[in-house]
Amino acid sequence: MNKHQFLEAYFIDRRKSPSFKWAKANDQTIALSVADMDFASPLSVKKGLEEVLDLKAYGYTALKEDYRSVFEAFYLRHHQLVINDDEIFFADGAIAAINQLIDCFSKPNDKILICPPVYHQFARIIKATGRKLVTSPLIKQNQTFVMDYEDIERRFKEGLKLMILCNPHNPTSHVYTKEELSRLGDLALKYDVYIISDEVHADFNFRGYQHTSMLSLEKYRSHVFGVLGASKTFNLALFAHSHIIIKDEKLKTAYLDFQNRHHLGSPKLMNALASYYAYRDGDEWLTLVKELIEDNYQIASSYLDSHELYYARLEGTYLMFIDLKPLLKDQTIEDFLKERDLSLNLGKDFGEGYDSYVRLNLATHPKLIKEALERIVTKGDNQC
Numbered sequence: 001m002n003k004h005q006f007l008e009a010y011f012i013d014r015r016k017s018p019s020f021k022w023a024k025a026n027d028q029t030i031a032l033s034v035a036d037m038d039f040a041s042p043l044s045v046k047k048g049l050e051e052v053l054d055l056k057a058y059g060y061t062a063l064k065e066d067y068r069s070v071f072e073a074f075y076l077r078h079h080q081l082v083i084n085d086d087e088i089f090f091a092d093g094a095i096a097a098i099n100q101l102i103d104c105f106s107k108p109n110d111k112i113l114i115c116p117p118v119y120h121q122f123a124r125i126i127k128a129t130g131r132k133l134v135t136s137p138l139i140k141q142n143q144t145f146v147m148d149y150e151d152i153e154r155r156f157k158e159g160l161k162l163m164i165l166c167n168p169h170n171p172t173s174h175v176y177t178k179e180e181l182s183r184l185g186d187l188a189l190k191y192d193v194y195i196i197s198d199e200v201h202a203d204f205n206f207r208g209y210q211h212t213s214m215l216s217l218e219k220y221r222s223h224v225f226g227v228l229g230a231s232k233t234f235n236l237a238l239f240a241h242s243h244i245i246i247k248d249e250k251l252k253t254a255y256l257d258f259q260n261r262h263h264l265g266s267p268k269l270m271n272a273l274a275s276y277y278a279y280r281d282g283d284e285w286l287t288l289v290k291e292l293i294e295d296n297y298q299i300a301s302s303y304l305d306s307h308e309l310y311y312a313r314l315e316g317t318y319l320m321f322i323d324l325k326p327l328l329k330d331q332t333i334e335d336f337l338k339e340r341d342l343s344l345n346l347g348k349d350f351g352e353g354y355d356s357y358v359r360l361n362l363a364t365h366p367k368l369i370k371e372a373l374e375r376i377v378t379k380g381d382n383q384c
C-alpha cells in the first residue's frame with residue numbers, strides 16, 4: 001500500500017462523530033487541535049476487538065499470554081530498548097500512570113517540576129494531587145526549544161521530589177538527545193530527584209531525529225519511571241491503556257506495594273487488546289502515517305516560511321508549535337482563529353508567554369492542512 005491508497009482507506013471524516021475536537025465544529029470549521037488522528041487505527045485492532053466481543057461471556061478474562069512479549073518486541077524493533085516482563089505495570093492511560101507515580105513517590109506539598117510550554121495536563125494533575133507546581137521554562141533556541149539546565153539545577157537544589165519530562169516534547173516536538181538526557185540525569189542523581197519520563201509520542205520522529213528513551217540510559221535507572229503507550233502511536237486514546245516501566249528493583253518493589261494497596265494494575269482486556277494487535281501488526285500502518293505527517297509538515301512549513309512565520313521544526317510528535325504574532329496585529333488569537341473558522345490549541349494553555357502561539361495537529365488529510373494554512377496566511381490579507 002502507498003500513502004495515497006492509505007489515505008483512501010484510512011482517512012475518516014470525524015466531523016459527525018463524537019470526536020472531542022470535531023463534535024463542536026460547524027460545517028466550515030477545521031479542527032486541528034486535540035492530539036489524536038483523523039485516521040482509522042490499523043485494521044488488526046478492529047479484528048482484535050471483535051475477538052473479544054465474540055467471547056459472548058464477558059466474565060473475568062485473562063490477558064493474552066504473549067501480551068508482554070509483543071509489547072517488548074515492538075520497543076526492541078522500533079527503539080532498540082530492552083524491556084523485561086517484570087518491569088511492566090499497567091495503567092488506564094498515560095495521565096493515570098503519571099497520577100499514580102505522583103501518588104506513590106511523593107507526598108502532598110512536595111514540589112514537582114515541569115518545563116513549559118508543555119502538555120497542560122501535567123500542571124493540572126500536580127495541583128489536583130496537592131503537590132506544588134514548579135516550572136523551569138524551556139529556552140527557544142533557533143527552531144527548537146531546549147531545557148535551561150542552570151535553572152533546573154537551581155530548582156533541584158531548592159528541594160524537589162519529582163520532575164515530569166516530556167520526550168518527545170509536546171507541544172514543541174523536540175526529541176531530546178542522549179546528551180541532553182544525560183545532562184538532566186546527572187542533575188537528578190546529584191540532587192536525588194526522580195524523573196517521570198512521558199514517552200507517549202516516542203514513535204514519531206522525522207528527518208533523522210531518533211528517540212532516546214530515558215530508560216535506555218542505564219546510569220539513571222535508579223531515578224527514572226517510563227510512561228509508554230500506544231494511544232498516540234496508533235490512535236487508540238479511546239482505549240485508555242498505558243505502561244509504566246520501572247527498571248530499578250527498589251522502585252519496583254515500592255510501586256508493586258502501592259499497586260496492591262490500591263487494587264491497581266489489572267489492565268482492561270479490551271483496552272489492552274487494542275494495543276496488543278496494533279503493536280503486533282501495525283508497523284506498515286505506522287510507516288505510512290509517518291510519511292503523511294511528514295508531507296503535511298512540508299505543506300505547512302512552506303506556507304509559514306513564505307510568510308516568515310516562526311515555528312518549531314518538527315522533530316517528533318505530530319504537533320506543530322507556531323507563532324502567529326506577525327499576523328495578529330491588535331487582534332486576540334481567539335478572534336483571529338474564530339474569524340477563520342479554525343479550531344487549534346492555544347499556546348497560552350501550555351505555558352505563560354505563548355499568547356500568540358498555536359499548536360496545529362498534522363495527523364489528518366493533507367487537504368485540511370492546506371486549507372487551514374490558506375486560511376491562516378491569506379484571509380486577513382483579503383480583508384484589508
Ligand SMILES: Cc1ncc(COP(=O)(O)O)c(C=O)c1O
Binds near residue numbers: 096166200201229241
Ligand atoms: C505528552 C502527553 N502525555 C499524555 C497524554 C494523554 O495520554 P492518555 O490519553 O493516555 O492519558 C497526551 C495527550 O495528548 C500527551 O500529549
